[in-house]
Amino acid sequence: MRHAAGGKICAEAAGVARSVQRAWQGPGRERDLVVLALKATLAAVLAWSAAAWLLRNTLALMAPWVALVLVRTTVYRSVAWAIQQTLAIALGTVVATAGAMVLGRPVVAMLLVLPVMLLIGNWQHFGEQGIAGATSALFTLAGGEWSAGIAADRVLAAFLGAGVGVMVNALVLPPVYLHSVHEAAGGVVRECCGILEVVAEGLKGPWRYEQAVRWQERARRLPGLLRALRSAVEWAEESTRLNPERRRRARPAGPLGEETLRTLEDVADHLQGLTRVLAEAAADSVRHAEVTRPYADFLHGVGQALTAYGRTVTGEDTQDARRELERTLRQVEAAHGDLRARLAGRPVLGAAAVELSGSLLAEARRLACRLCRGGTRGGTDASAGSGPPVR
Template sequence: MPGRLPVPAIRRAHRLVGGFRHRRPRQLAYGIKALTAALLAWALAGPAAPEGRAYVAVATALLMVNASTVYRSVTNALQSIAAKVVGLVLALMTVRLLGPTAGAIAVIALLTVLAGPRRTSDGRLQVASTAVVALAAMAGDPMGGLVSPVLQTLAGAVVGIAVNALVLPPLHVDDSDSAVRTLAHAVGELLHDMGTGLARGELRSKAPGWLHRGRQLEKHLAFTQEQVRQADESLRWNARCVTHGSHDVTYGELFSALRGVSLQVRGIARTLADNAYDHPDRHLGLQFLERYAETLQLAGTAVRSLVDDLRTETDPADPHERLRTAIEGALAWHETLTDLIGQGTLTKPGAWHVYGSLMTDVERLLADLDYAGAHRT
C-alpha cells in the first residue's frame, strides 16, 4: 500500500529505538558530566583567558571528562599538557626567530613531523596544531600568548579529571562480564556441536563449518581481551569500585583460561577437518569417535558452567558442582581413551598422529578447565 514503510525498515527502526532506550541512561549521565565540566572550566579559567573566553579550558575539560576511565583521563591530561607546553614553546621560539610568517609554520611542521618515532605521531600532531594556533596570539603579546593557553589547559585538565572521578566515574565491569560470557558460550557451543556431530557420524559434512567457527574465535578473543583490559583499568583510582565485590576483578584469570581452551578447540577443529578428507587408512575408528564425542560434549558443558548458573528443575545442583562433575566426567573419558589407545584397541595403521593430536589438545583443554574451575569455586 502506498505510504507504508517496508517491513525491513520498520524492524530497523524498532532496533534503533530499542538501542536508544537501552543507552539513554548512560548517555544522559555523559551529557550531564560534559555540561558540568564545561561550565566549571569556563568559570575557573575565565580570569586567565583573553576577554574571559576560556575556549582552550573548555575543550581540554571535555576531552578529560569523556575519557573511558579515570586512569585514562589522568594519563590523557598529562600527555595533553606536555604536548601543549612543547607546542607553545616551539611557537614562541619560531616567532622570535622568524616572526609570524609562513616560514615559521613550515619550520614547525618540519620539526614536529620529522622528529620522533612513528608511534608518537598523535602527540606530535597535537604539538604542531598547538604551535600553529598559538602563532597569531603570540605575534602581538608573546608572553601573554604563552601563559594563557598553559593556564587554561591546566584548569581544564583539573576540572575534567575531577568531574570524571567524582560524578559517576565510569566502570566497565558489566561490559567485560558480557564479553567473557559471550566468548564462553561460543567456545562451549562449538565443543558441544562437534561432540554431537561426531556422535551422529557427521564428521565429513560438519567439519568445515567447525573449522570456520574455530577460526572466528580469534575475533571473540581480541574483543574480549580489550573489554577485560578496559574493565581492569576502570577499577584503578575509581571510588565506585568499593561498592563491587572482589569477583569483579577475576575476569582476567577467567579470560586467560578461556583463551587457552579456545586455542585447543581450534586445534581440535583443524585436526577433525583434516581427517575428514584424509587417506582411508588414517581415518579415526568409530569407537574412538563415539567416546571422543562424549568427551567434547562434557567439555562444552564445563565451559558453559564457568559463566552460567545451569540450575534447572530436573537438576538443581550448584553450578560449581556441575562444573566439577563435568570436568571429572571428561577426565574419566580421557583416561579411558588413553588406555584403549595404549592397548591398540582403537587405532588404525597410519592414524597415530591424528590420535595423538586430538588427545593432546583435549588433555590441555581439560587442564585449563580444571584450573579455571578451581579458581571459580
C-alpha cells in the first residue's frame, strides 16, 4: 500500500515538473494558466488598494474577491460573469441588510434570507454566479453592522472589483486560444490518416477479422476527437469577442470555418462506414483480396491528400500546402476513376464480392467527393482566417 501511494506521489510530482517545464519552454495550456494566475493576483491587489482608498465603510474582502474570480479564461466571459455576479451581490447585500435591520438578529435573518437567496440564485440569468447572492448575504449578516450606507459601500466595492477584474483581463495579455484549435484539428487529421494507412496496408493482402475489428474500433473513436475539436473552435471564437487585441494582431491562421469542420466530420463518418464494410466482409477476406487490393492504392492517395489538407487547416506552410493539396486532390480524382475501371473490369466471385465491390466504390466516391469539395472551399477558411495568431 505504501509502495503504491509512493508511486502515485512520484508520478504526480513528475507530472507537475513536466508542466512547469512546458510553461517555461513556450506557449501552451500550462503557460496560459500561469499568466492567468498572475493576472488574477494583480487584479486582486489593485482592487484591494482602490477599495481601501475610495471606500471607508465596506468589507475589505469584497472588491479583491470579485476581481480575483472575474479574471477568467476569456475577456467575453469576464464581462458576462461581471454583470451576473455584481447583480447577484447587490441583490444579496440589499436583501440581507433589509432583513437584518427589520429582524435585528443575524441568526434569524440568516434562516429567512439565505434560503430565499439560494433559490433566487438558481435563476438562469445569473448563470454560474447565482451563488454569489447567497454568499454576499452571508457576509453582510456576519459583519455585525447593518445600514444603508454600509450596504451601498459594499455594492460599490463589488462593482469596483468587477471593473478592475475585467480591465486587467482585457488589457494585460488578453487570452486568445487558437493553439488548442490547431492542435485538435491536427489530432483529427493525424488519426484519420493513421486509419487510412493501416487499412491500406492491410488490404494489400488477405486481412483477418481481428484486424478489421481494430480498424473499426479506431474509427469509432473519431467522433470524440471531433467533439473536442468543435469545443476548441467555440472556445477560440469566444476568446476573440470583446478582445481589444483582435484587430491589432496579424490574422493569418484564425479559427476553423464551419465548412472545414463539416469536411472533417464527413471524412470521419466515411471512414467509419468503410471500416464497418470491411469488418462485415472479413469472414471471406481471402476470396475478396482481389477486390480489395486495388483499393489500397486509392486509400494511400486519400491519406496523402488528407495530410496536405491538414496542413492548410492548421496554417502550416499555407502556400506550399495549398499547392500540395491541389496536386493530391487531382491524384485522388484520377485514382478514383482508375479504381472504378479496375473493379468493374475484374471478374467477380459471387454475390458477396459484387456487394463488397459496390460498397467499397460507394465509400470511395463519398471520400473523394467530400475531400475535393472541402479542399476547394474549407481549406481557404483556415488559410484566410479571422482571428489572431497562435500565442
